[in-house]
Amino acid sequence: MAEERDRRDDQRDTVRGEALGRAPVPLSVLDLATVGSGATATQALKTSVSLARLAERRGFHRFWVAEHHSMPGVASSSPAVILGHLAAHTERIRLGSGGVMLPNHAPLVIAEQFGTLEALAPGRVDLGLGRAPGTDGGTAAALRRTDRLREGADEFPQALSELIRFLDDDFPDGHAYARVHAVPGPVQGTVPGGVQSAGRPSVWLLGSSGFSARLAGTLGLPFSFAHHFSAANTIPALDLYRETFRPSAVLDRPYASIGVSALAAEDRAQAHRQVLTGALSMIRLRTGRPGLVPTPEEAEAYPFSELEREFVDSWLANVEYGTPDEVREGLDGLVKRTGADELMITSTAHGREARLRSYELIADAYGLPGGRPL
Numbered sequence: 001m002a003e004e005r006d007r008r009d010d011q012r013d014t015v016r017g018e019a020l021g022r023a024p025v026p027l028s029v030l031d032l033a034t035v036g037s038g039a040t041a042t043q044a045l046k047t048s049v050s051l052a053r054l055a056e057r058r059g060f061h062r063f064w065v066a067e068h069h070s071m072p073g074v075a076s077s078s079p080a081v082i083l084g085h086l087a088a089h090t091e092r093i094r095l096g097s098g099g100v101m102l103p104n105h106a107p108l109v110i111a112e113q114f115g116t117l118e119a120l121a122p123g124r125v126d127l128g129l130g131r132a133p134g135t136d137g138g139t140a141a142a143l144r145r146t147d148r149l150r151e152g153a154d155e156f157p158q159a160l161s162e163l164i165r166f167l168d169d170d171f172p173d174g175h176a177y178a179r180v181h182a183v184p185g186p187v188q189g190t191v192p193g194g195v196q197s198a199g200r201p202s203v204w205l206l207g208s209s210g211f212s213a214r215l216a217g218t219l220g221l222p223f224s225f226a227h228h229f230s231a232a233n234t235i236p237a238l239d240l241y242r243e244t245f246r247p248s249a250v251l252d253r254p255y256a257s258i259g260v261s262a263l264a265a266e267d268r269a270q271a272h273r274q275v276l277t278g279a280l281s282m283i284r285l286r287t288g289r290p291g292l293v294p295t296p297e298e299a300e301a302y303p304f305s306e307l308e309r310e311f312v313d314s315w316l317a318n319v320e321y322g323t324p325d326e327v328r329e330g331l332d333g334l335v336k337r338t339g340a341d342e343l344m345i346t347s348t349a350h351g352r353e354a355r356l357r358s359y360e361l362i363a364d365a366y367g368l369p370g371g372r373p374l
Contacts, residue, residue, distance in 0.1 A: 096126025220248025
């Protein structure tokens with residue numbers, strides 16, 4: 001595993017030396033393949049391909065997709081499938097899950113899926129893991145074929161350990177799985193005529209509280225915090241991660257990214273119209289009425305109650321939106337406050353053009369390479 005740590009350190013040093021323009025840390029993209037009112041899942045997934053290619057052209061470091069279920073406005077229920085498609089349409093950008101909800105799956109299945117992705121896109125696959133269901137309780141029960149949902153979350157450290165052993169093919173002799181191998185994987189380099197693969201997917205832990213922060217620190221793994229929907233916990237969780245961090249075969253020092261919701265437009269009013277669609281989507285989701293991402297016109301005409309208005313104000317307080325310069329200043333301030341090593345930018349807006357244009361404008365604001373008109 002020393003080779004894995006060297007590769008990780010080389011990768012970190014390389015990305016910090018890449019053409020980051022004026023960005024204080026690497027910028028990455030988190031995509032949910034959102035489906036807007038009047039659009040189809042096919043159109044949403046085509047937009048994800050366009051966005052991944054834009055991110056690669058403009059020098060964003062990673063492109064992650066998130067696992068969600070039973071949400072009409074989110075088409076990213078199968079990250080491994082989407083990532084395989086994105087791998088065929090990109091060449092350099094790192095691809096990964098932000099994340100796979102491990103309690104929903106058997107560890108061997110995830111090891112096989114991401115081992116396959118690593119074979120398709122060697123050296124650029126991240127496996128981000130979370131312990132939440134990524135959905136409501138009823139859907140989680142259908143996914144897991146059990147109603148003992150808390151059990152799955154409590155067993156997360158054990159499932160994580162099992163998954164990593166499958167990825168490394170290093171169960172000890174006598175273990176029940178000692179002769180079970182995740183393929184594609186390291187076992188292929190140990191059989192007659194086999195050739196060892198160059199590496200394996202990089203494992204990250206994701207979280208919105210202190211549990212995964214502490215676990216990531218203890219295991220010496222990179223950590224990504226969901227600032228975009230748990231902003232009050234960001235600094236405490238990052239502090240906990242750094243305090244508990246122990247050097248490992250993967251990292252010799254902490255590495256933390258944070259997910260941040262951001263949207264840039266030519267003027268602040270236009271940006272506000274778009275981010276309001278995301279706020280309304282979240283209200284509907286949290287009140288048991290999930291749907292497609294509404295149009296700006298629908299969001300502006302919606303009769304928000306006083307309580308809903310308070311929610312919108314609270315939600316938008318943690319979204320960096322406005323002109324490109326305003327968004328850049330907000331992101332820079334977030335890096336200063338949190339000490340994040342990387343920003344994972346996500347955006348919810350209605351329609352392909354608004355989302356692609358936002359990432360172009362953010363890239364322009366930081367002077368990232370590869371700019372051209374949409």
